[in-house]
Amino acid sequence: xxxxxxxxxxxxxxxxxxxxxxxxxxxxxxxxxxxxxxxxxxxxxxxxxxxxxxxxxxxxxxxxxxxxxxxxxxxxxxxxxxxxxxxxxxxxxxxxxxxxxxxxxxxxxxxxxxxxxxxxxxxxxxxxxxxxxxxxxxxxxxxxxxxxxxxxxxxxxxxxxxxxxxxxxxxxxxxxxxxxxxxxxxxxxxxxxxxxxxxxxxxxxxxxxxxxxxxxxxxxxxxxxxxxxxxxxxxxxxxxxxxxxxxxxxxxxxxxxxxxxxxxxxxxxxxxxxxxxxxxxxxxxxxxxxxxxxxxxxxxxxxxxxxxxxxxxxxxxxxxxxxxxxxxxxxxxx
Numbered sequence: 001x002x003x004x005x006x007x008x009x010x011x012x013x014x015x016x017x018x019x020x021x022x023x024x025x026x027x028x029x030x031x032x033x034x035x036x037x038x039x040x041x042x043x044x045x046x047x048x049x050x051x052x053x054x055x056x057x058x059x060x061x062x063x064x065x066x067x068x069x070x071x072x073x074x075x076x077x078x079x080x081x082x083x084x085x086x087x088x089x090x091x092x093x094x095x096x097x098x099x100x101x102x103x104x105x106x107x108x109x110x111x112x113x114x115x116x117x118x119x120x121x122x123x124x125x126x127x128x129x130x131x132x133x134x135x136x137x138x139x140x141x142x143x144x145x146x147x148x149x150x151x152x153x154x155x156x157x158x159x160x161x162x163x164x165x166x167x168x169x170x171x172x173x174x175x176x177x178x179x180x181x182x183x184x185x186x187x188x189x190x191x192x193x194x195x196x197x198x199x200x201x202x203x204x205x206x207x208x209x210x211x212x213x214x215x216x217x218x219x220x221x222x223x224x225x226x227x228x229x230x231x232x233x234x235x236x237x238x239x240x241x242x243x244x245x246x247x248x249x250x251x252x253x254x255x256x257x258x259x260x261x262x263x264x265x266x267x268x269x270x271x272x273x274x275x276x277x278x279x280x281x282x283x284x285x286x287x288x289x290x291x292x293x294x295x296x297x298x299x300x301x302x303x304x305x306x307x308x309x310x311x312x313x314x315x316x317x318x319x320x321x322x323x324x325x326x327x328x329x330x331x332x333x334x
Contacts, residue, residue: 028198028298030154031066031162032059033191033306036104036113037184037326060191062306064163066154073151075199083279085231087219088140094127094207097142101300105193106320106327113330127207128245139215141208143235143276145286148201149295158196164309175315183322191306192323199300202293204255206276207244214239228280235277236267246276248293255292262288 088094092109099111107113124131155161164172168190175182210218218226218234226234237243246259262285263278279285305323310316 028059028195028301029067030070030152030195030197031063032195033062034059034193034195034303035187035191036107036110036193036303037187037330059195060189062165062168062190062194063309064165066162069155069158069162071153071155073153075148075151076201083277084142084144084146085222085235086142086144087215087222088142089215090139091134094140094142098127101199103302104327105304106324107331109331113327128247129207129209129242133209133242133244137212138241139210139212141210141215141218141235142205143208144203144205145276145279145289146201146203146299147290147293148199148299150201151197151199151300153197159308162309164306169311172310172312172315175319177314177318180322183319184326186319187323193303194306195301196304197300197302198298200296201299202295202297203249203299204246204259204276204289204293205249206246208235208240209242209244210239211241214241232265232275232277232280235275236265237271237273238267243273243275246274249297249299255289258289258292 086097088097095111096109099114102110102114104110104113120134121131124134127134171186171190175186214234218239221230221234233239246263248255260274263274263276264272265275265278266272279289305320307316307319307323310319
């Protein structure tokens with residue numbers, strides 16, 4: 001079963017997560033194999049700013065001519081460019097929201113596979129917050145502006161027309177039912193899943209941290225059709241415990257100066273601060289921001305189990321059982 005346990009109370013639309021690498025550099029392409037038990041974490045490493053792994057091969061070439069069964073959809077025209085506000089009552093929910101665009105068959109929380117070795121410092125830094133902001137009992141609100149550009153996906157009948165490469169077919173013949181190590185060895189060499197779909201574009205976001213009392217006040221205000229002025233107030237330092245930096249997924253350095261210059265707001269006491277909410281009802285700013293946003297970051301990735309292509313139904317089932325157990329075990333222990 002595929003799912004990712006979305007538990008956020010979303011006011012508008014939940015923004016998609018994005019990986020800080022472009023699709024070409026990461027060898028992200030339709031039909032390529034990904035080992036979610038090990039190498040999937042490389043994507044997470046890069047997401048948190050560790051560029052040492054960018055030369056690693058994240059994906060494997062496992063299908064014959066998969067690009068022949070691929071369609072590219074322009075999703076920019078279908079996107080309303082709404083400024084999104086999402087409420088997250090805990091850190092797990094924050095991850096659920098941030099990685100919402102990532103779906104991994106058999107995984108309820110794909111972000112646990114992506115963030116296997118991330119320290120608290122690396123996580124807080126990625127969210128533009130100090131380490132102490134990630135403490136127990138904190139609640140979060142995310143303001144985001146998405147700009148997906150292209151959705152690359154397989155044909156609906158992909159699993160009926162695509163075929164594994166001959167080397168994989170021979171390897172599958174050697175897998176013996178009941179010997180788990182043969183499955184894990186295959187996964188390490190070729191991957192556990194294949195890329196069924198991905199989306200490229202960019203997202204600009206800001207994470208705000210609240211004490212529970214102010215978080216609840218803001219949430220109730222929104223449920224009662226909070227005015228724009230009240231929303232701006234709740235998103236200001238008057239109510240937040242920490243104001244996260246406004247940051248971009250794909251072009252962080254390029255737009256840093258633009259953000260500092262154009263997204264300034266002011267409290268009633270005259271204190272200035274940077275807020276993504278400054279984009280509200282400002283189509284001119286949104287258009288200008290779009291020119292600075294990256295168009296090649298992976299902002300969505302759907303992975304499906306490679307055993308779908310196994311000709312032997314018994315081995316197909318055995319492979320899926322072993323993989324499912326390993327994925328669930330990792331999710332519990334991470």
